């Protein structure tokens with residue numbers, strides 16, 4: 001399968017990131033109904049679903065090259081976005097193996113992995129054609145890679161990654177590569193337990209969402225990954241919306257008007273998957289981020305109308321927590337023109353196969 | 359006692375000797391000692407007094423009945439004392455700390471480095487509610503914050519003190535309060551006196 005990469009696009013500065021028509025149609029729209037509330041929305045991560053992003057366990061799309069470059073810029077400015085506690089070396093190799101095996105199997109045109117054996121001590125060769133990388137190394141020997149294995153492979157993957165160590169019937173965020181997060185700090189959270197790092201989330205603790213989610217995850221089985229969608233909104237197609245860089249992107253929230261909301265306001269959807277790792281028994285948590293402007297989304301009539309309804313009925317605690325307070329009225333005013341009040345079918349599918357003209 | 363619904367902040371308990379331990383170390387921040395309070399601590403720890411060491415930090419208050427008493431000028435000296443500990447601490451040791459939250463976590467962190475596990479450490483919050491605040495932007499720590507908004511000791515931004523706590527840093531998160539509209543700083547309140 002060939003992918004038409006857009007290596008020049010940017011996620012900062014002039015924000016030249018754009019979605020092709022195909023990228024809009026495969027957007028993982030997260031709202032099956034007109035209202036939204038937190039729930040334990042976890043399902044098996046199978047190779048199918050209402051959007052093509054679910055077809056492969058690790059989705060690679062047209063933004064791959066540009067996104068890896070943006071990640072490198074962020075890491076250059078703030079190396080603390082990648083942190084690994086010392087006892088996580090086994091989990092680092094587990095992650096490298098999982099990503100290399102899946103990417104090379106699902107995208108043979110782009111990635112190859114040549115193994116002389118499966119065990120530690122075997123020589124492996126990794127080829128990443130889009131990024132022009134060819135690397136031979138000894139699986140299990142970190143000295144034979146240019147950096148530690150977790151950083152090495154996650155620099156070559158879209159999205160963020162956390163690794164949770166499992167002990168004392170709890171999960172601890174003991175490693176992470178976090179450059180495209182929705183306003184949380186790895187430096188602050190590293191080493192925290194499941195309930196601690198979820199501390200700031202409103203309403204969900206009280207309704208038992210986190211208690212049930214944790215119980216479920218502790219029993220996660222090898223070879224049976226699960227997934228969930230999470231979402232928020234961002235002004236401009238910006239990947240690095242970290243608290244670290246909030247002074248840079250915060251002012252953008254005050255720049256939204258009913259006229260420019262269609263272009264500026266983006267729905268930010270995270271496809272989060274959870275993987276039991278084989279040797280370390282840790283859980284890998286990749287967070288794959290998809291961005292689409294309101295204008296993109298409104299080209300799918302069902303999505304434009306539905307988003308209007310979800311946002312107009314969002315509980316105030318979620319509006320506040322997600323940081324929408326300042327620009328939500330302008331976004332709603334823009335979206336209102338795309339909602340004629342008709343009944344919308346349940347489900348997240350676009351309901352169309354081609355988009356009308358822009 | 360500190361009650362809160364901040365999920366990332368630990369719940370602090372009253373101190374009482376853990377009888378499964380064989381050696382007991384009590385560290386008390388002097389400022390938090392109310393009149394008569396050391397006597398009541400002595401009462402509490404009487405069952406283990408034979409094997410009790412007490413470090414009184416920054417106070418001349420008496421330590422009668424608190425085992426072998428040692429006086430240290432400040433929390434930095436406690437951290438140094440742990441870092442240079444010549445006697446090995448082991449699984450039979452129990453550590454009890456009383457103080458403000460920044461004090462508790464400075465001591466707990468230093469103890470963890472030399473091998474104390476979470477189960478061996480008992481923390482009791484006393485005294486001021488002042489917070490240590492970690493700036494998410496420049497990662498500088500600002501000590502002794504009692505207000506809802508504080509100026510960062512590193513980058514001087516006005517930081518809103520969020521109810522999110524990191525044990526590793528022993529600090530609450532501070533986030534620029536006027537990032538979206540520079541100059542719009544809400545009224546500062548005395549919140550953690």
Ligand code: HEM
Pocket residue numbers: 038039040041042162164171173182183184185189197198199200201204209210213214217228230231232283285321322
């Ligand atoms: C085990 C891997 C997971 C990691 C590392 C993780 C991490 C995080 C982090 C760092 C935040 C941001 C908290 C903040 O404001 O500082 C968050 C938010 C959240 N998490 Fe998780 N999480 C995990 C699994 C889950 C699961 C299984 C659920 C299922 C219910 C869940 C539900 C949520 C919700 C509802 C939010 C609020 C998101 C929003 O409104 O934007 N998380 N998570």
